[in-house]
Amino acid sequence: MTMQRRDFAAALTAALAAPAVLGAAPAQADERRGEGDLSRDMLAALTAELGGDRHTAKALVPLLQDVGFDWHPETAPLKKFDFVVAYGFGNRPPAGGGDPAKVLFEPGPVNEALADTVARVRSRIDVPVYAQWEIARFLDSKYGMRDVTSIEPVIAADGTITYLSTDGVAAQILEHRKKAPGGVGTACVIGFRDHHKRCVQTTRDRAMPAYAPAGITVPGTYDPESGQAWTRRRDLYLVHDMVAQLTVLRTKLIAQAYPNG
Missing domain, CATH: 3.40.50.620 (HUPs)
Structure with missing residues (x-):
């Protein structure tokens, strides 16, 4: 595992395991780790994990960031x-x-x-x-x-x-x-x-x-x-909710890509 991937994995683990981070207001979360920095780290790590497929990684990063790292409604x-x-x-x-x-x-x-x-x-x-x-x-x-x-x-x-x-x-x-x-x-x-x-x-x-x-x-x-x-428990529920979000997202993405089935 590269250093970039270790850094990203550590950030992901910390975010999912620490209620204080997930429960923070948006401004507080930005202080802990800038959104731009997170996106760049995710893109680099996922591109490497997908064998250099930056195009696919670029499509996935905003989806993963929304589902896993944004818990505040408009x-x-x-x-x-x-x-x-x-x-x-x-x-x-x-x-x-x-x-x-x-x-x-x-x-x-x-x-x-x-x-x-x-x-x-x-x-x-x-x-x-x-x-x-x-x-x-x-x-x-x-x-x-x-x-x-x-x-x-x-x-x-x-x-x-x-x-x-x-x-x-x-x-x-x-x-x-x-x-x-x-x-x-x-x-x-x-x-x-x-x-x-x-x-x-x-x-x-x-x-x-x-x-x-x-x-x-x-x-x-x-x-x-x-x-x-x-x-x-919060750790169990967040996984449950992410699965629910991803299930809906999957349906929407397939319908958008292939509207005629």
Whole structure:
């Protein structure tokens, strides 16, 4: 392994292993390592790894940098938004036990924190809220909030529960917004810190203009008792989220390269 590749590998390992770096604000991250320096190191390392194929390396570097090194969604001021979208994160196993395939999981503390964030936003802008059910439960029980549409899991005739993915939630919200008097409008997206960027991207992929709210801090503390193993620890979740981002990216790139199949 060349010195360049060792340097890049060390930088990648440090970035993935150090929550402080990944959780830093963009300006702080730039102080630790300039974006230009990172891009150049990645390009050099990947070109060498691909046997001198700089063309392919140049195409891959911005994609890898976006998926692995950028965890901050684009933001907009609160006055820009027409509605709020809130995506859940994690849960807790059913308190009373029973068949987890047919008994709803408990919303859990992270979703309560997300509901608290929605409440802070709603105290400043009076717009409709579309919240994944785990969050909507707290918006009702804790805040008695009006004008909230809960996006529920799908329950089959035999009682089997299918929980919606992030994209599944976005698809449901789009159907609601198509019926809004003023049209779809612009979404204020609330999500867990490390999920937030993908929440915004997924909302946009469903043809809804979307941003994170500027000046609003979202929850970022993991629940080690979550019923979803990948949402218990940051290192595990980031891998999970990168896989999800890459899966969507793969589909888009293939469609762009070969629109006719």
